[in-house]
Amino acid sequence: QVQLVESGGGLAQAGDSLRLSCAASGFAFRRYLMAWFRQAPGQEREFVAAVTGTGRTTYYSDSVKDRFIASRDDATSTMFLDMNSLKPEDAAVYYCAATGSIEGQATIKLSRQYPYWGQGTQVAVSS
Numbered sequence: 291q292v293q294l295v296e297s298g299g300g301l302a303q304a305g306d307s308l309r310l311s312c313a314a315s316g317f318a319f320r321r322y323l324m325a326w327f328r329q330a331p332g333q334e335r336e337f338v339a340a341v342t343g344t345g346r347t348t349y350y351s352d353s354v355k356d357r358f359i360a361s362r363d364d365a366t367s368t369m370f371l372d373m374n375s376l377k378p379e380d381a382a383v384y385y386c387a388a389t390g391s392i393e394g395q396a397t398i399k400l401s402r403q404y405p406y407w408g409q410g411t412q413v414a415v416s417s
Contacts, residue, residue: 291316292314292315292316292317292388292406293313293314293315293316294312294313294314294386294387294388294406294407294408295312295313295314295386295408295409296310296311296312296384296385296386296408296409296410296411297310297311297312297313297411298310298311298411299383299384299411299412299413300412300413300414301414301415301416302376302413302414302415302416303376303415303416303417304376304377304378304415304416304417305375305376306376306415307372307373307374307375307376308373308376308413309370309371309372309373310326310370310371310373310384310386310411310413311368311369311370312324312326312368312369312370312371312386312408313366313367313368314367314368314369314386314388315367317388317390317406318390319364319367319388320343320364321343321390322343322388322389322390323340323341323342323343323388323389323390323392323398324340324341324343324360324362324369324386324387324388325337325338325339325340325341325386325387325388325389325398325404326338326339326340326360326369326371326384326385326386326387327384327385327387327401327404328380328382328383328384328385328413329382329383329385329410330379330381330382330383333382335385335401336351337351337398337399337400337401338350338351338354338358338360338371338384339351339354339358339359339360339371340360340398340399341360341361341362341369345361345362345364348360348361349398349399351399353379354373354380357373357374357375357376358371358372358373358374359371359372359374360372369386371384373413376413376415377415378415378416378417379415380413380415381413381414381415382412382413383410383411383412383413384410384411384412384413385407385408385409385410386407386408387401387404387406387407387408388404388405388406389403389404389405389406
């Protein structure tokens with residue numbers, strides 16, 4: 291049974307840092323593309339970052355590039371998101387997602403590419 295469990299969310303002030311974790315089980319983690327998405331109230335779920343199964347390639351949305359870092363530890367089947375220089379607009383529920391295959395590099399940012407999802411962790415950022 292595939293399980294993705296996020297942790298590390300909470301309340302931060304603008305400019306602070308937070309680290310999210312996603313603990314995975316029930317599938318061959320090292321072979322899967324892992325991603326972070328987020329959803330703010332009243333908005334659609336949006337892509338944040340992804341890291342390939344090899345961990346060698348990462349992808350970021352323009353809104354978090356140069357501030358957030360996605361990484362993974364295949365030995366512990368865990369993915370991380372280091373969020374730096376947080377802004378109030380980063381406040382959202384952050385979801386971990388996994389997929390064993392994608393249609394192409396251009397589709398990495400599409401939520402429909404990911405069959406497995408965690409329950410989400412809330413991040414709040416005060417100004």
